[in-house]
Amino acid sequence: MKKQFAKKIPYLVLAGFICAVGIGAPQISLAKQANSVPEMVNQQSEKTLQIIEIGQKIGVPELKLKENTYVLDYKISDVTGDSVKDQVILVGTKEKIDGKLDAYASNLSVIVQDGKTYRYDKYDWVYEGTDGKLYGELGREPNLIIGDYTGNKVNDIITTAPQGGNGGYVDHLILTWEGNKLKDVLAKDVVADNQELxxxxxxxxxxxxxxxxxxxxxxxxxxxxxxxxxxxxxxxxxxxxxxxxxxxxxxxxxxxxxxxxxxxxxxxxxxxxxxxxxxxxxxxxxxxxxxxxxxxxxxxxxxxxxxxxxxxxxxxxxxxxxxx
Structure with missing residues (x-):
């Protein structure tokens, strides 16, 4: 699977290192999906933070996710700044190739369920292709990292999307909670002067x-x-x-x-x-x-x-x- 546009923050890695090595953290393996597809997690609007498992299908009625949307990574951390832990879920769509789920996920999105209000907020990660159209970001075994990158004493969300291949690069998305919703840190120039992270x-x-x-x-x-x-x-x-x-x-x-x-x-x-x-x-x-x-x-x-x-x-x- 190829993208039309390489963008955002280039993550330069040693030649010959594959993205999984470039990222460094143990990547989430979806190999277990090869033989069976886990049962779907249906996130209802109940007043609770439900248990999420990586590799399962996920459905949130109010978010109208596609049927083939899977949980790619999952963290529990306070990202809204109210001292109550929230659910941070990285999701994406997957297709079957020769009867097995593709290692790549498309249409990457980050979902946060507020631990206090239980309200959901979703940020769709998109990029502009060379044709000027917007496309959903894709990646090979993408993952989440939680940390205070803006220096405001509240955890932010960084999503990595390895693109695979020799000398493969990694796309990054950094989200912060502002105005009761998720916002792109780079789009709002929190990382000043086009600094690279x-x-x-x-x-x-x-x-x-x-x-x-x-x-x-x-x-x-x-x-x-x-x-x-x-x-x-x-x-x-x-x-x-x-x-x-x-x-x-x-x-x-x-x-x-x-x-x-x-x-x-x-x-x-x-x-x-x-x-x-x-x-x-x-x-x-x-x-x-x-x-x-x-x-x-x-x-x-x-x-x-x-x-x-x-x-x-x-x-x-x-x-x-x-x-x-």
Whole structure:
């Protein structure tokens, strides 16, 4: 299945990594649907938050969902800001191919059932095709991440839609609750100046990249043994490289590494150059950033001047956030 238009936030991943690896978090497997289709969940307007299961059909009479709409992911979290947990449900339509449900889901939508009022609100994720028409977003095993991305102390909803294929990219939708309904964060310019949002749910952090970085960097992420090869004892490593216009040269702008607290204590006590500076500590993990010691290009060259600009535009303290 192909889309006519690649849009929103490009999520650059290491060449050869498939989207499931690029996302990092364990993706929801729909393989169990191959042999049988779970019974339909019929969300009635009762005063309760009903039990939802991933992979089941879902029907909400007042939302008039299509018959072949399935639950793709599901979270319980307060996203309305009233201190009462809400239901956040990612849904999409699926078709059968050779008797099995397609791994791709189309017509992606996010549904929130308010935990206090039990009222439903649905946001349809659409994109504009090259023909100017609007189409429902699709993705291969899309998922939800909950976290405060706007900094207003209320959880927002980020939806990832992997597109598959070698070097596949990931589309993102970020929703916030405003005016008693869901609104697109990017559409309302909460992420200012066209900043790009990098998320890594496996390493549990996000990073708002400066607008000036767009088109001049690539992000490569490593985990486990691959990360350990780059920096000993690291559990995760994400490297952001400046790329020249001809794409023939790349130099590190920023590296973020994640260590267990014990491993970081051991590593930081060793003699020699420091690995980097601590950004924060959380849940027994230490997040460290490393920047270049000098400009790898001639400072008077075009690449040298641009490298200095991009480096100077980065504010790691303001742009880095842990996911919830």
């Amino acid at each position: 990098y998320t890594n749910s496996q390493a549990n952090f996000s990073l708002k990249l400066p607008a000036s970085w767009k088109g001049y960097y690539k992000a490569s992420q490593y985990a486990g043994a691959s990360a350990n090869k780059i920096i000993p004892l690291a559990k995760h490593v994400v490297q952001f490289d400046y790329t020249t216009k001809d794409r023939k040269d790349a130099e590190m702008l920023l590296m973020i590494s994640v260590f267990s607290k014990n491993d970081w204590s051991r590593l930081s006590s060793e003699q020699g150059p420091s690995v980097g500076s601590v950004i924060t500590e959380a849940n027994g993990m230490v997040y460290v950033y490393t920047t270049p010691q000098s400009n790898p290009f001639d400072p008077q060259s075009k690449d040298g001047k641009l490298f200095d600009q991009l480096y100077g535009d980065l504010n790691i303290g303001k742009s880095f956030k842990l996911l919830k």
